[in-house]
Amino acid sequence: MTAGRTRAAPVTTDRPGAPRLPGSRRAGMRLVRLYATSRRIPAALTAIVASALGLRIALIGHWDSYGALQLPLVFEAAAATVIVLTAASPLGEPERITGRWLPYLRLAATLALTVAAVGALAAAGTGAHLAGGTLDVLRNLAGLTGIGLLCAATISGGLAWIGPVAYLLPGVYALYTQWHHPALTTPWLWPGRPPHDLGAAICAGLVFAAGVAVITVRGARDLPGEEA
């Protein structure tokens, strides 16, 4: 074990002069902060903002029809992988046994990060031609995140990215087949469907709901010997 890489949970001490919060609220805040630190949520937020910036910069360039349609999906996949990686716990069994509030924290963190990612990517497309618009971002990101969360619960928290990354290629391919028939029209390949397609939205929503439910209740699976 490398001593230098040991991450101790930050110990909170009241700074002199800091306003004193009621005990339970202060403990709650501390719990949220510790949870966010252990899941590297600040780093995830930074990565999401970086993805949005990348999308914004990419949208400045001139893209042909293929590129313009496929571009947002690549950045949505990047944001989704970042979100699902926060499901992995570095603490494992001890945390699961003692963490009464863990399900709520997992649910809140996942939803907050998803909302933040949708907001950041939608904002990146403001004033530029973002193929599909905000609805597309919402649907695709939710679906990709759902796939990743299911992977986190079944494979491992650290390898949860495999799902969204693997789904990226069929998603891009589904968009490609809109030109090169036969088109893939199944709603389970939602990136290939128009933004207002109800079937695709239901499929993406179902996957997201399933992913959030599983990760809320069970949490991410730990891989023995791996640091998440």
Add this chain to the structure above:
Amino acid sequence: MTATSAPARSRPGTRHPRPAAARLLRLELRHNAMLWMMPVAVALFWFTAGRKTLASPPLWNLRVAVMQPNAVLAFASPVAGAAAWMGSRESRRRTTDLVNITARPRPARLLTTWAATTCWALVAYLACVAVVYAVTAHQATWGGPLWWPAVVSAASLAALAALGFAAGTLVPSRFTPPLAAVAAFFALGLSTQLIKGSQSYWLISPVVAGPWDLGPNPEVGTFYAYLPDLPMAQVIFLAGLTAAVLGALALPTGSGLRSLRRSAAAVTTAGLLVAGTAVALAGTGRLDAHGMIAIPALHDAASDRPLRYTPVCGHTTIPVCLHPAYASYLPATEAALAPVLGQVVGLPGAPARISQAAATYQQGPGNSVGIGMAGSPIGGTHPVFHFLLPVQLAGPVLTTSEMASQLRSATGPGIVASVTGDGPGASQAQHAVTTALLMAAGVVPSHPAAPGAPTAGNNVPPPGPGAGGERYVAPPPGSPAYAAAQRFAALPAAARRAWLTQHLAALRAGRISLRQLP
């Protein structure tokens, strides 16, 4: 890999103990993430590249051109992601200090892990290629496997593994593997956006299998040899890039002895020089007349000679002959042209044979490519009518019935016009007779094309008359020529033939007027 899972030494009783490097490689192969990523990569390959490749016509050149970019894209994310995951392993498992004190230098250990990752990626890729090539070998009617596109994809996997591995080693974060995987896909999938024309440095991207925007073309490598110029430049680039990235892994302080780091610096520099040279070579490429990218410094002039082949011919009244690679299209071609050939067979000047020709290519503005046929469609003492199959032209993949329909409406009029002498500057009577024979053959000539209607080529004018690109424009209904055509077409076939036999020479010379038509 945990330290305890590795055997400390070779098994007792082994007479010839394996070299330490081989043992290490074996261990790495057994504990490599790419092994578990293989099903994902193969599934992605099958879903995108495999199905698409095997759905295209069974022509070697076409299938390998479809397979190369799709295979690279299918494997890019899994390979880069798995390599990054392996690269960050020591940090993730907190074994950095543990392995740093082992006898084997760090670069050697890293190289072995990269090699194991690449090995599994290549195993999965080669299995996929084997299936595609085996099915194509079973279905293709001519030619043999083209290996260069497969080699480019394989070299891409090694380079992607090196890049992903370096990312994981240098930035061992939990976010690195997925971001490396997505970045690899982004860089490869959208790098082609920067290609402008055939002289572009971006042709070096391994997802480019030929002139960009021409797309996979069945014509390439059939009438003329397949040019390996661009694949060679791509392989040189990928090899240089791989060497540079792997060499760079040994550069940081603490990677080993000074001599080792000096060697690594030399390898990195050499790799960068090789990769840069390959990019420069790709920039000198140009679209040749046969639809491939020729790079002067890598070009073998012997490749410019036409390939020898024995055409496959049908049994129509006037034989229709195709290149053997297109043999599967012969029945449909014969069926499409038979009614037209029945109208002209035996007439003076009628072609003795209908023969498929090679297309010629010309770079247009931007990424557009013009496809046409060189020379006159008909010539020789025993006239041979040359034509292009619609599948030789750029455009969407055609079904057999669509191809037959295009042949009837484009090549059919060309054959009749070659007999009547119809064309620009021809007389009204020649137009009328051509139209009449087409009516009799059941080919309904189209009406004048609307302005701005798409032409056959790819943003360039269509090939010459009758070559297979453009549609014949009949006289407008209600015009005297159209009325004369209807009148002539209504005659019994024997009467038409007798009149044509007697008056065809005069008709061709423009000495027959509309009134003189029966």
